[in-house]
Amino acid sequence: MTLRESLSQNYKPIIYFILFVLIGFPLLHPLGLPLPIDQDCRDVYNKIESLKAGDVAVVTQYIGGGNRAELYPQYKAVLEHLLRKDGIKIILEEAGTESPVFSQLVLQELNAFKRKTYGVDFVDLGYIPGDEAAIAGLCRDLHALVSKDYYGTPIDQIPMLKDVNTAKDFTIVVDITASADSQFWLNQAYAPYRTAIALGMASAKVPDAYAYYKAGQIFGILESLKGAAQYEFLTGSPGLAIIGMDAQSLAHLYIAFLIVAGNVAFFMGRKKK
Amino acid sequence: MLIAGRLSWLVVTLIFSAIMLSILYLSSKKIYVPVIREHPGIAAIKDAIGRAAEMGRPVSYSPGTDTLYSTKYAADTAAALTILAYVAKESARMGSKLIVGISQPTVLPVAEDVVRTAFTFEGKPEEYVEEETVQFYSPDQWGFSSSYIGMMYREKVAANFLFGEHAAEAMLISENASTIGAIQVAGTTNVYQLPLLLVTCDYCLIGEDEFAAAAYLSPDPVQKGIIFGQDLAKLICIALIVIGSILVTFGSNLISNLLKM
Amino acid sequence: MSIVFKKGTSVVLFVVAMIFFFDYFWKDPTLQGTATNLNNWVVVIAAFALGLGAYSLTVRHVQIIRKRGMLMPYSIALLVTMFTFIITGLVTHSISSPEYSFIYNSIIVPASQALYGMSSFFIASASYRALRAKSYESLVCLAAAMFILFLNAPIFGVINPILPSLGKIVWDTSISTGMRAILIGIGIGTLTTGLRIIIGQDKAPLGGGD
Numbered sequence: 001m002t003l004r005e006s007l008s009q010n011y012k013p014i015i016y017f018i019l020f021v022l023i024g025f026p027l028l029h030p031l032g033l034p035l036p037i038d039q040d041c042r043d044v045y046n047k048i049e050s051l052k053a054g055d056v057a058v059v060t061q062y063i064g065g066g067n068r069a070e071l072y073p074q075y076k077a078v079l080e081h082l083l084r085k086d087g088i089k090i091i092l093e094e095a096g097t098e099s100p101v102f103s104q105l106v107l108q109e110l111n112a113f114k115r116k117t118y119g120v121d122f123v124d125l126g127y128i129p130g131d132e133a134a135i136a137g138l139c140r141d142l143h144a145l146v147s148k149d150y151y152g153t154p155i156d157q158i159p160m161l162k163d164v165n166t167a168k169d170f171t172i173v174v175d176i177t178a179s180a181d182s183q184f185w186l187n188q189a190y191a192p193y194r195t196a197i198a199l200g201m202a203s204a205k206v207p208d209a210y211a212y213y214k215a216g217q218i219f220g221i222l223e224s225l226k227g228a229a230q231y232e233f234l235t236g237s238p239g240l241a242i243i244g245m246d247a248q249s250l251a252h253l254y255i256a257f258l259i260v261a262g263n264v265a266f267f268m269g270r271k272k273k
Numbered sequence: 274m275l276i277a278g279r280l281s282w283l284v285v286t287l288i289f290s291a292i293m294l295s296i297l298y299l300s301s302k303k304i305y306v307p308v309i310r311e312h313p314g315i316a317a318i319k320d321a322i323g324r325a326a327e328m329g330r331p332v333s334y335s336p337g338t339d340t341l342y343s344t345k346y347a348a349d350t351a352a353a354l355t356i357l358a359y360v361a362k363e364s365a366r367m368g369s370k371l372i373v374g375i376s377q378p379t380v381l382p383v384a385e386d387v388v389r390t391a392f393t394f395e396g397k398p399e400e401y402v403e404e405e406t407v408q409f410y411s412p413d414q415w416g417f418s419s420s421y422i423g424m425m426y427r428e429k430v431a432a433n434f435l436f437g438e439h440a441a442e443a444m445l446i447s448e449n450a451s452t453i454g455a456i457q458v459a460g461t462t463n464v465y466q467l468p469l470l471l472v473t474c475d476y477c478l479i480g481e482d483e484f485a486a487a488a489y490l491s492p493d494p495v496q497k498g499i500i501f502g503q504d505l506a507k508l509i510c511i512a513l514i515v516i517g518s519i520l521v522t523f524g525s526n527l528i529s530n531l532l533k534m
Numbered sequence: 535m536s537i538v539f540k541k542g543t544s545v546v547l548f549v550v551a552m553i554f555f556f557d558y559f560w561k562d563p564t565l566q567g568t569a570t571n572l573n574n575w576v577v578v579i580a581a582f583a584l585g586l587g588a589y590s591l592t593v594r595h596v597q598i599i600r601k602r603g604m605l606m607p608y609s610i611a612l613l614v615t616m617f618t619f620i621i622t623g624l625v626t627h628s629i630s631s632p633e634y635s636f637i638y639n640s641i642i643v644p645a646s647q648a649l650y651g652m653s654s655f656f657i658a659s660a661s662y663r664a665l666r667a668k669s670y671e672s673l674v675c676l677a678a679a680m681f682i683l684f685l686n687a688p689i690f691g692v693i694n695p696i697l698p699s700l701g702k703i704v705w706d707t708s709i710s711t712g713m714r715a716i717l718i719g720i721g722i723g724t725l726t727t728g729l730r731i732i733i734g735q736d737k738a739p740l741g742g743g744d
Contacts, residue, residue, distance in 0.1 A: 015662060016655045023654075033688050036698070065646030066415060066441070097584065101638060104630035129584060131343075133576035140570045145577065178441075180345050192558070203686070204441070204465040210705070211713040226686060245688060251654065252687030255661050256680060262662040263676070274561045283559050289722070293729050301735070345720065348727040378590040379583070409594050412587040415649040427604075441653055448656035451663075462723070464716050468679075469657070472664045481719060495735060499726055506722045 015258065022254050026246035033246050040213055041230040044198045044220030047172060048078070053087025055171035056164055058138075060185075062095040062177035063102045067202055073228035073241035074200040075176045076106050081235045083115055083122075089160045090122035091170075093138065095181050100127050100150065119158045126150030132184040139167035139188045139195075167193040176222070178202035182209060190217055200227065281534045289509075293502045300498025307501035312486040314458060317476035318356070321432035321456045322363045330431035331370035334360055335421060335446070336384060337437020337461070338376040338414055346438035349462045350380065352487035353437030354387055356460070359490040360434060361391035365400055372428060373407040376417040381409050418442030422449045435459040435474070436483060439466055447473035460486065544734035551732040591616065615641060678704055 051057065059078060063071045082090050094100050103124055107113065116122055125146050128134040137145035142165055146155055155161055163169065167189040175185050175197065182199045189195040196219050199209045203224035212218045222231055225248055228241035275283070299305040325332045336353035339346040357373065364371040373388060375381045385407045392401045400406075410420035422445065425433065433450040435443060436459065443459075443466040450457050451473055459470040460478030471477045478486055481503075488496040517528035550572055556562075557569035595609035603609075622634050629638070667673040684690040685701025729735075 011662065012659045015658050019655060019658045033692060035688055036691060065643040066650035068643065069647065069650075098638075098642070101629055101635070108630075128577060130577035130580035133573055133580065137570070137573050137577055140566075140573060144570055145574050180343075183345060207709045207713050208465070208717070211710045211717060214706075214710045215714075223686075249687040249689035252683050253689055255658060256683050258658060258661040259665050259676065259680065262665060263667055266666045266668075276559060276561050279559050286725075289725060290729060293726055294733070297730070297733070297735060345724065347731075348723045351727070378586050381590065404594070404597060409590055411591065415646050419649060441650060444653045444656050444660075445649065448660060462720065464713070468675075469660070471675075472660050473656075480716065481723075484723070495730075499730070503719075503722050503726055506725075507719065510718050510722070 019251065019254060022250040023247045026250060027243060030243050031246040031249075033249055035229055035233055035242065035245060037230045037234065038223065038227070040210075040221040040223065041227050042220075042234070044078075044174070044222060045081070045231065045234045047196065047198065047219050048081050048085075048174075051082075051085060051088050051171060054089070055087075056089045056091065056169055057082055058091045058093065058170050058173045060093040060095055060135075060173065060175050060177075060181075061099055061102065061200075062175075062179045062181055064096055064098040064178075067178040068102065069240075069244070070202050070224050070228070071176050071178060071200060072102055072106070073225065073239055073244075074222045074231065075102065076109065076239065077228055077231040077235055077237060077241070078174055078176070078200065078222070079106055079112075080110055080237050081231075083110055083112060084235075088121070089164070090116075091161075091164070092122065092124040094125075094127040095131070095134065095177065095179070097127060097129075100124075103150075119153070120160055123158055123160060124150040131181060132188065135181065135184045136188045139170075139193060141165060167195045170195050172196045172198065172219075174198045174200065176200035178205060186212060186217060198222070278533065281532045285532075289506050292505050292509075293499075296498045296502035296505070297495055300494045300501075303494055305498075306494040307497050309485055309489045309497050309500055311489055312478065312482055314460065314476055314478040314482060314486050315359075315489065317458050318360060318434070319363060321434070321458055321475075322360065322367055322369055324456055325431035326364075326367040326369040328431045331372055331428050332360065332364050332432045332434070333421070333425055333428070333430040333450075333455075334371065334373045334434040335437070335439070336373070336375070336380065337439055338412075338417055338442070339438040340377045340379050341383065342379070343438075346463070348484065349436075349438045352483050353460075354380075354383060355487035355491045355496070356434075356436050356483075357384060358387045358391050361388045362395055365392045365395035365397045369432075370400075370428075371406060372424060372430070374417070374421040374424060375407060375409045376414070377412055378409065381407065414440050414442045418445050421446055425450055425453055425455065429453060430455050433457045435461070435470065436478075437461065438463050439470075441466075444469045444473065541734075548732055548734070551728075588616065588620075678708065681705075 048057070059075070059082070061071065061075050063075060079090070082088055092103050094103055107124070112122060126149060128138070128146065130137070134145070142161070143155055148154055149158060167173075170189065173185055173189055173195055175182055177199070178201065182201065182205065185197050190197050197217075198220040199218055200222035201209050201224065206221060206223045209218065209221045213221050222228060225241055225244050229245040232239050232241050300307070322332055334357055336357055337346065337350050339350050341347050341350050343350070361371055371388065373384055375384055388407055389398070389401050392398050408424070410417045421442075425446075426449070430450070430453065433446070433455045435446060435457065439446070439461060440463070443461070443463075447457055447459065447470060457474040458476045458478075459474040460483035461467060461470065462480050462483060464480070467477070467479060471479070484503075485500055488500045491497075513528060520527050521529070553565065553572065554569055557565045592613065595613050598609040599606050599613075618637060619634075622631075622637060623629055626633055628634065665676055665679070667676050681701040681704040683701070684697040685705055690697040690701075
């Protein structure tokens with residue numbers, strides 16, 4: 001078997017190995033590539049920066065074990081920004097079965113309980129099943145849907161939720177998801193109540209959100225790991241996302257090379273015939 | 274009392290609903306049944322099943338990982354189940370073993386009913402094996418994809434069909450199926466996965482092609498009427514966009530003001 | 535399912551749908567209260583659906599174990615893992631307890647991330663194997679894919695600043711226009727499906743035809 005024949009039959013392990021090295025190396029030795037800030041990410045930052053004392057920020061997420069690498073850095077960066085501001089009422093809600101794990105993790109990592117007062121500055125409503133029905137219920141009448149928070153405290157005993165009843169009382173909603181619930185928040189919160197919504201999305205879902213951003217129906221997007229890295233940069237809290245962008249850059253460059261190489265091989269093969 | 278700002282939505286919803294209901298009525302009574310042309314994807318499905326029968330290897334089918342009551346993808350799942358009925362009939366007719374992988378427990382009884390009925394229709398009810406022909410894997414996308422991929426490798430499927438809504442597992446399943454050497458036909462309205470399926474599958478029904486193929490294959494005239502009704506609704510949307518764009522260009526906000534009422 | 539049950543379900547479906555429909559357009563406290571209660575019941579039913587998933591999984595895998603099928607070891611592993619999670623969560627009353635966190639971070643996270651991460655390797659091999667410019671349409675598709683790659687990775691801006699700008703042009707002009715068309719189509723499809731289910735034309739959610 002010639003080298004060319006061997007390569008054409010066994011190319012997959014070679015491709016996978018090179019990709020593994022290109023992703024692994026920058027994670028261990030960050031390259032420090034420049035990071036331009038997209039306008040949609042900057043809009044999220046500016047909106048949160050403009051929040052005043054008494055404003056209500058609902059942060060909802062659908063993070064799971066699989067999309068954790070893309071979405072958890074966004075969640076952490078946004079919550080870090082919100083926790084730095086005084087007087088903002090932060091409502092956490094989880095849309096997936098694994099999501100409460102990440103809410104508890106982020107609260108521990110950001111030292112939320114020491115920085116702010118639970119029940120006064122932030123509350124975790126926990127996982128509410130039902131996808132769009134859950135979001136509809138939160139927007140219609142939060143107190144009718146949720147009787148206790150994640151820790152079992154009755155809702156009517158939580159001071160910050162006394163005047164928060166419907167989506168009209170939400171100043172902003174930030175939905176961090178790889179699922180269809182971005183659409184649900186637009187249907188149930190933006191369309192009837194004109195609530196300001198920002199979306200933190202996995203990369204595949206960003207085009208969907210971009211149509212709404214261009215139409216002015218959402219005020220910003222965090223585009224996957226890139227958005228998380230940009231937000232970490234804007235808030236001055238560098239983390240895994242910024243490091244991960246170097247790996248993503250090299251991987252994208254490699255994919256572009258593979259596309260070109262594949263087409264060169266294809267056309268050379270056609271020419272030979 | 275009508276809520277402010279929703280009059281235009283009420284009017285639009287009523288108009289579209291009236292169009293749909295009229296078409297549904299006309300097609301259900303067979304007064305007017307639109308003609309849907311055969312989609313090239315259907316020939317691809319038939320060829321794939323024929324190839325599997327020649328090779329003596331089974332056919333695998335996934336109707337998606339979403340439910341029949343999902344807001345976004347219920348129609349997709351319903352279309353996938355209609356196409357499953359066709360695939361089941363063809364598999365029974367050509368003598369090819371069919372394995373259906375199910376993700377959602379609520380879709381499982383519907384899929385079992387569809388396949389059992391199709392096999393009985395072809396006079397081969399004994400081909401349907403309880404819990405082997407239609408297999409429930411997991412509602413979790415990774416649990417489902419790893420089970421489905423494992424099944425494809427064990428059974429060495431010759432043809433793989435991915436219809437309905439598939440999320441990130443679409444790429445995994447289709448790439449593994451191509452490694453086995455299975456011919457693949459896919460169809461989904463999930464635009465996030467379409468590029469990946471287009472690249473990895475031999476034939477891909479894009480978006481509404483799946484609905485059109487399901488309507489063509491279904492004996493139910495209402496399905497054909499739905500395609501026609503949706504096309505009419507889209508024509509109205511196109512007209513609004515074109516007229517609105519022209520008016521805005523000449524400084525008139527008539528259409529946008531009407532839609533804000 | 536009997537015909538009477540199916541017809542009755544269709545009638546209930548229609549009435550509930552009309553309550554939600556009128557609630558969206560009419561301001562009426564009674565209607566709003568009824569719609570809110572019905573909506574909250576959906577949340578309760580969704581919680582039961584979670585349990586249904588666990589039940590279906592258990593039944594299926596117990597049957598595999600009883601038949602001593604080829605996949606019996608995997609079914610045993612699945613059931614042991616599933617019930618370990620359930621019992622740990624119930625005993626510790628928390629999913630952030632050290633015990634639950636340990637098994638979650640040891641089993642679910644690595645398995646999910648491995649499967650999710652595998653797709654990047656498959657995209658790489660698919661890029662080489664399948665992304666070929668076999669026709670003018672596929673050439674346009676390839677070019678668009680390359681431009682979007684330029685936009686999403688900062689390294690292309692370092693190579694040449696014009697590359698991300700090309701990506702931005704494709705992103706701003708074609709992405710939102712294309713997505714809007716698709717979203718309109720999805721919206722119309724959703725309306726049609728909803729109408730069919732509401733008037734009882736679509737039998738699939740009720741378990742198939744008569």
